[in-house]
Amino acid sequence: MRFWSFLLIFLTVFLVQQTKAESLSDAMIAAYKNSNLLAQNRTVLRAADEELATAVSDLRPIFAYSASRVYVGEKSGVNVDTFANYLTLSGSIELYNFGRGKLSKAAAQEFILSARQTLVGVEQSVLLTAVNAFVDVRLAQETVSLRQNNYRLISQELDAAKARFEVGEITQTDVAIAQSRLAASRANLAAAEGTLLVGREAYKVATGAYPNDVVNLPALPEVPDTLDAAIALARASNVDLAVARHTAKIADLGVQSARAALRPTLKASASAGYDDGGDLDSTGLSVTLSQTIYAGGASASAVRLAVNGQNRAQAALRQAAVLVDQSVANNWSALKVAKAGIDAAKLQIEASQIAYNGVREEASLGSRTTLDVLNAEQDLLDAKDASLSAESRLYSGTYALLASLGMLTVNHLGLGMPTYDVSTYYDAVKNAPISQSAQGKRLDKLLKSLGK
Numbered sequence: 001m002r003f004w005s006f007l008l009i010f011l012t013v014f015l016v017q018q019t020k021a022e023s024l025s026d027a028m029i030a031a032y033k034n035s036n037l038l039a040q041n042r043t044v045l046r047a048a049d050e051e052l053a054t055a056v057s058d059l060r061p062i063f064a065y066s067a068s069r070v071y072v073g074e075k076s077g078v079n080v081d082t083f084a085n086y087l088t089l090s091g092s093i094e095l096y097n098f099g100r101g102k103l104s105k106a107a108a109q110e111f112i113l114s115a116r117q118t119l120v121g122v123e124q125s126v127l128l129t130a131v132n133a134f135v136d137v138r139l140a141q142e143t144v145s146l147r148q149n150n151y152r153l154i155s156q157e158l159d160a161a162k163a164r165f166e167v168g169e170i171t172q173t174d175v176a177i178a179q180s181r182l183a184a185s186r187a188n189l190a191a192a193e194g195t196l197l198v199g200r201e202a203y204k205v206a207t208g209a210y211p212n213d214v215v216n217l218p219a220l221p222e223v224p225d226t227l228d229a230a231i232a233l234a235r236a237s238n239v240d241l242a243v244a245r246h247t248a249k250i251a252d253l254g255v256q257s258a259r260a261a262l263r264p265t266l267k268a269s270a271s272a273g274y275d276d277g278g279d280l281d282s283t284g285l286s287v288t289l290s291q292t293i294y295a296g297g298a299s300a301s302a303v304r305l306a307v308n309g310q311n312r313a314q315a316a317l318r319q320a321a322v323l324v325d326q327s328v329a330n331n332w333s334a335l336k337v338a339k340a341g342i343d344a345a346k347l348q349i350e351a352s353q354i355a356y357n358g359v360r361e362e363a364s365l366g367s368r369t370t371l372d373v374l375n376a377e378q379d380l381l382d383a384k385d386a387s388l389s390a391e392s393r394l395y396s397g398t399y400a401l402l403a404s405l406g407m408l409t410v411n412h413l414g415l416g417m418p419t420y421d422v423s424t425y426y427d428a429v430k431n432a433p434i435s436q437s438a439q440g441k442r443l444d445k446l447l448k449s450l451g452k
Helices: 002-020 024-034 036-059 100-166 172-207 227-237 239-260 298-366 370-405 420-431 437-448
Strands: 061-074 082-096 265-274 280-290
Touching: 024 100, 024 172, 024 420, 036 100, 036 265, 036 420, 061 265, 100 172, 100 239, 100 420, 172 370, 227 239, 239 280, 239 298, 298 370
Parallel strands: none
Antiparallel strands: 061 082, 082 265, 265 280
């Protein structure tokens, strides 16, 4: 019994220790696993995959049947009053359409690539939200700890002031000042605790659960050494810029499709009809060349509309490049400011600590007032607050810079977890399988499993 009791206690303590601390990686992994936004945009990507299947199917022949039951009241001048059954099988295929089908397929491919980049953008947003939530909770926890310590120190100063007042070393004014500072410290502590509660709620929204005690921040991920290098990398891999490029390519293909629609279409058709006895009743085979001669200006308008869309997409691409440069530069500047703030805060803490220790010692000798001690303690508290805030800005800014570079992803960060494979559904659907085929049945099972 002692052995089992000891083992139970050991396991309980072990599990508590395991769940007590939560790292930044834990937060990002939880956010990735529990994100409804990611689940929503994965369905958008799968819908884009289906657009390719539709474009592929348009290049294939179409087979259909029709069955009819016809009332026959008179046949060759004789009233027969009967019914006749007919079955017609037909097939058709576009033999040539000046590349419209291939252009549609190419546009669907570009749309898929754009949707994949959009999904990466959502992933980055989810992870960045988790990072900010983690950093905010940690800052709030540290701030609460500072405020609690501040409250204890001022309480001690108040007790000391009361003792010195009892022996006539100071006046009632000094006691009142300490009491006022203690009340302000209590209010600041309450505000810090409220901020922590708000941060915990934001953390739950970002990750799916309330945080345990968060551990210290990890080493910062690597970023380019210079601003020029960061901008060059962003121009190659930024998600918004990639989406704009694919959108511009789709617009180019749209212009080509609109112009191809002005040309003829060559179509072949075949049919066979059978009567009640299963005998071949009729057959048909045709090759048709068709082209719209006049549509009231609609065809020309469609071309102009596509050209305007092309121009708009090109302008949007240029603007996206400008915004990417601005975003990288802003994040880069924010990192520089945060690093400078950390260095300055360290010096401020060192100086404020020395000043606080000296003022307390001088106060004990009667050469400093209670107000002097409280002011020195407040300066030290402000320096520590500034250090924590600068560190938080440094981490949030670093991960924001990674996002603007297109590098804030599970794979790039090496979080060591399985990720959504965008090629699984694409490979299953790209050849437009029918539901009755073995591949189609596997696709239906895959779609059902993804919906869970």
